[in-house]
Amino acid sequence: MSGPGLVSAARTPNASQGAESRMTRALREASIAGALAGVLGFFFLALRTDIVTGGLEVTTRWGLWFTAIAIVFAGRLALNLFWFGHSYGAGKTAGRKITRLLPSSKIVGRVALAFALILPFFFMVLFPNRDRQYIDLSILIMTYIMLGWGLNIVVGLAGLLDLGYVAFYAVGAYSFGLSAQYLGFGFWTALPMAGLLAATWGLILGFPVLRLRGDYLAIVTLAFGEMIRVVLINWKSFTGGPDGVSGIPKPTFFGLEIGRGSGSFGDVFGLPYEPIHRFVYLYYIILALALLTNFVTMRLRRLPIGRAWEALREDEIACRSLGINTRNTKLSAFSTGAMFAGFAGSFFATRQGFISPESFTFLESAIILAIVVLGGLGSQIGIVIASVVMIGGIELLRNLDFLKQIFGPSFEPAEYRMLIFGLAMVVIMVWKPRGLVSTREPSATLKEKKLIGADQIAQGEGH
């Protein structure tokens, strides 16, 4: 509730407003924001309907309502006094400065890579009691990084907004799950197949829809994503319906199982078996897959096809007039992205050991898209940061037990995670529309590399 008043105040510095002192204006705007919060929250915070025997019952929660109003009032006041303070004058002029290419993103990338490589051992040494939990979380984050990098090819490079990315993730997961169930395939056999199947589905779905414009494309991909999920739920004889597929095998290490008993990994290499080995192994698999995604993306960006993707993102009409086959270019981006989702999907299936349509809802697509967008469209390192912040931050919420002492034992922080996720999506987008890492490094350069500032990237197009 921090928006009202800002824009109008910044845009119309007329005489009466100029005479008004800053404090009065801040107070007035904070009161408006508080009143608005009261109006909006009245039926949701102050009243609550609950099911009781014999119907529904309304209970009142005035305390919560007044607290919310007070928080919004105070927050708006603080924002006005300390944050928007200097923007009351003339609007900030957008400086068109060309910064020399900073080495920072490269250094950050290398440090992050080095840390990712030693991460399991880092946790095992420093947090011996909770290492399994932390490594499991790292696996989750790494899965989202991989999905983010995969979707980045579609959204960040080619500029096609895909809201149904999770469909290809589901295709990958189910192709491994079902081939393990019916054909007895192992993870490594199923992995290329899953990627191939997902890419094929990308082609099939992409072919009819890719001539649509930006936001239409988004909605149609969303529809396709939901359709695949509905089919997975209702095709009970083949996919198991809502019960999903269970008993999906774990990956082996060149035919050696990670587990107990003779012929297992520990037995051959003379290591005593510990359950953590399985997690460490899974972590390295997803790390390798993610790095493969990154490597392929970075290489493709230098090939003519990658340059065509980026050109397409900037201006489709110019592309077409320069003789680029836009349909094939779009299709290649779409199916390459889908292929990586397929890989990630089969990894997800092996990690969970169980898959059901519940894991592939629209929300999942929205989370992956949020990671790509918040990281800065097209920025590889930005996606890493966004995944760590968003997924790690959400998981962190589960463990904030001290909040229970403040708000009472019935307070469940995990309930709020999606709410906070959505808020973060809106706030970061409004605050930095180009994402957290908003500078873009050009893939192709004439003489020397120059960093492209966010304010220089063409506004308005890019669909």
Add this chain to the structure above:
Amino acid sequence: MEYFVQQLINGLTLGSIYGLIAIGYTMVYGIIGMINFAHGDVFMIGAFISLAVFLVLTTVFGVTFLPIVLFLALVVSMLFTSFWGWTIERLAYRPLRGSFRLAPLITAIGMSIVLQNFVQVTQGARVKPLPPQIQGGVELMSGSVDGTTINAQLSYMQMIIIGTTFVLMVAFSLLISRTSLGRSQRACEQDRKMASLLGVNVDRTISLTFIMGAALAAVAGLMFMLLYGVIDFYIGFLAGVKAFTAAVLGGIGSLPGAMLGGLLIGLIEVFWSAYFTVEYKDVAAFSILAIVLIFMPSGLLGKPEIEKV
């Protein structure tokens, strides 16, 4: 035959609700060219507010005269939902006007997540059942198939829904075609920059568009609650996608198109469930969306879009 007539009535009822939501999509798309992804959730907000008003009036104040209760629920719900619509536009869309094309769509998705989870956290995740309030109806025809009697009945509930929708549609068409607000709206739709040069307050017009869309969504929310008797925080997503499909089918940007599209989608969904499979009724709606966009992007009543270089 009776079965067919009954399904026809059911389809028109459902279609009226979709049409009311679709108007919100189509007006916003017409004026700022974005898909207001959170609009389905505004509809859900409207349904929750109507439920709360309804319960407060009947249980706390003990009002038993149903028309008064329904009328008050309608008015209060429209009013408060309009505030929600206005705030969403103000917070999430206005700061991004003039930013790159996908930015508002992304905040809209974020806003949709926020609204769903806000309602889930504050009102609980369980469905809220409301016993049917308006019973009875007019029997249109009666017949028997294989010994079982099948009646085609137009219930009072359905009459109210179709009637209210019709009245609102007429009022809205007049608003758009006769008033100065409608004129500035049509001006902004054609050329926002030129309209602002000619003295149209563009920001205000856009805000009012969102307010009107939200108010209609609130009406749809109340009707949905009365018709189905259960609401939860998730109803907005599917209804939103279907209403958007309706808007596209009718030709996005066109008000009669949205209503026509809504009716068609309602009919298709009901007939699909009645004669084919209930499980795949959502797939039917989604397929129509894809087919229309691919083969007939300007819809039934829309104007073809010309891309200028």
